[in-house]
Amino acid sequence: MIAAVSALLAIVLIAIPEEETDGNELISIDASFEIVDQSKLMLHDLQSLSPNTTQPLVNTTQNTSIASNSYDIPAPEALVKKTSAPTFKKQSVEVKPGDSLSKILSNAGISAQDIYKVSQADKKQKTLVQMRPGQTIQFTTNEASGELSELTLTLNRLDSVTFERNEDEYKRSEASRTPDISQTYKEAEINNSLFVDGLRAGIDQPLLIELANIFGWDIDFALDIRKGDNLSVLYEEKFLDGEKIANGNIIAAQFINNGRTYQAIRYKTDKGANYYTPDGLAMRKAFIRTPVDFTRISSKFNPNRLHPIFKTSRPHRGVDYAAASGTPVKAAGDGKVSFAGKQNGYGNVVIIDHGRGYQTLYAHLKGFARGIKRGSRVQQGKIIAYVGQTGWATGPHLHYEFRINGTHKNPVTVKLPNDDPMPKNDLKEFLPYAKKVVATLANSHSPSFAQKLASLKE
Ligand SMILES: [Zn+2]
Structure with a gap:
């Protein structure tokens, strides 16, 4: 009996750790191998470089194939040679009018063969054929052989295409950077026109046109803008490396026109992004307010x-x-x-x-x-x-x-029917979102804007 129990115990003791190590290996096989090997190699390097190395390497670790093999640790001179192997030359050229890939690369002494191979890798997309003045081509050549090893066409601030040499052909890949997006609030009082006062308040013209489109269903911008009307807008700005590169979407906006206030909130449904009132009614109406631009x-x-x-x-x-x-x-x-x-x-x-x-x-x-x-x-x-x-x-x-x-x-002021209500499912999610956005707008208002709003509500 005792023998049976101890045998069982022994089996359990043997079996459990084995199972555990098996499990560990399965989970972390990719993650741990390289790290372990590198630290061991580093240790080896240190030992081999140290003048009074006496400890045999095998003792530092057990089992593993690395430790049990006799090592072929490269001598310091060999290491130096290895790192200084092939040298590459990197060049950058701005595309000028009339430039083509072959013109730019042959000017840089790259072989017709390599130029052909790169264009083959771009055969389907034809990005290189469509390169435009102002874009930049960066390429790296092997100084010894003159081979083109890598080429990148930077299309704009965000997008680039790279061709990397892989044996005897080039591998094409695209890269896009994602700009940082931040929210900005601006407001304007209109005393001359939407554009004059909007620009003066630092709102770009494209943004003003968008605002006119958003509110154009309710407000006749040709005939019904009054001195003292107010505009506020919360919108996205896109930054790259700390520099503003573009405006993003208008998140929400408010217009006080002739004593009436209009609010619009951007919201995306299956049908795409549109602007809605805080109650979920489409800003878009069955009728254009002003039938002339x-x-x-x-x-x-x-x-x-x-x-x-x-x-x-x-x-x-x-x-x-x-x-x-x-x-x-x-x-x-x-x-x-x-x-x-x-x-x-x-x-x-x-x-x-x-x-x-x-x-x-x-x-x-x-x-x-x-x-x-x-x-x-x-x-x-x-x-x-x-x-x-x-x-x-x-x-x-x-x-x-x-x-x-x-x-x-009166076409200028007639209340126009809404044609495109938000689907009920979307409305459930929209309403709390709209509430938050309206609060953000309200918190951003200048005291004078807030005062104007308050006086309208009385
Ligand atoms: Zn008339």
């Missing part, structure tokens, strides 16, 4: 000016945008053209039926875009005609009317 509108057209033919101030049931003759006019929303032709005072006119009782009218047109006639379907933003001064018009301008169930509405 607002940057091309020269001034407010005065509709109350006495008409040269009637010498009276007639009631005006639309809005007039003064723009150069020939400026494109866009369909305000999806719909069907119900009229395209001449009508007395309107001159050339297009009327679009948008369904659900909505109609838009565009008058004094110089001409119609191709394919625009009664019955044609149009999509929001499609060019339907061009600004002119046909009919009773005193100068080139677009006369624009917005009707709901036959009643004229």
Whole structure:
């Protein structure tokens, strides 16, 4: 009995450690081998270099193949030779107009064979063929053989393509750097125009155009910007090596226009990234607010000016945008053209039926875009005609009317229907996110901006 137990114990004692070492080896085989070997080699090196080495190497470790082999430790001179082996020359060339890969490399004395082999490695992608002036080529050659050992084309601050020699051909690889992204807050009070005051507040023009697009569904930037309107924006900036290289996305923005406040938050769903109100309604509407590119509108057209033919101030049931003759006019929303032709005072006119009782009218047109006639379907933003001064018009301008169930509405201020609500699943995640972003915006506001907001809420 005792013998049986002790035999069992012995088996257990033997079996457990074995199992453990097996396990360890399986887990850490890759991670530990190199480290162990290197430290052993270092120890060996130290011992071999030390003048009074007496201890045999074998005693420092047990088993392992390294320790049990007799060592061929390189002598110090051999080590020196090894590290100084082939020398390479690194060159950097900026691509100039008219340059090509073969021109640059043959100028540097690289063989036609190597040039051919590199271009073969880029056969599919053709990145090297498309190199542009201002980009940089860096290449390394073996000083002894003159062989091209590596070549890198830097495409821009972030992207590069490298060709590495691998025996007799080149291996192509692409690399992209990821910029650091930080959030920035800016605000502006508008006293002249969105662009003048925005730029003065340090907001770049592309960012201002984006802001105009985000709020352009609610605010008529041509006719409805008031002195004292306010704008605030939270956006991303991209940095590389501590230097700003580009703007990222607008995270959120707020516009106080004529006593009303609008907030927009960027959010990505399966359908892509869009801007939403903090309640999850799309900023994008079924209708464009201003059917002419607002940057091309020269001034407010005065509709109350006495008409040269009637010498009276007639009631005006639309809005007039003064723009150069020939400026494109866009369909305000999806719909069907119900009229395209001449009508007395309107001159050339297009009327679009948008369904659900909505109609838009565009008058004094110089001409119609191709394919625009009664019955044609149009999509929001499609060019339907061009600004002119046909009919009773005193100068080139677009006369624009917005009707709901036959009643004229002021196109500048009419509340436009939302067409694209956020899917319910996304809304659940969006709402708490929006709350956080709105709080970040609020915390960033200057005292005067905050005061203005507070006065609006009263
Ligand atoms: Zn008019």
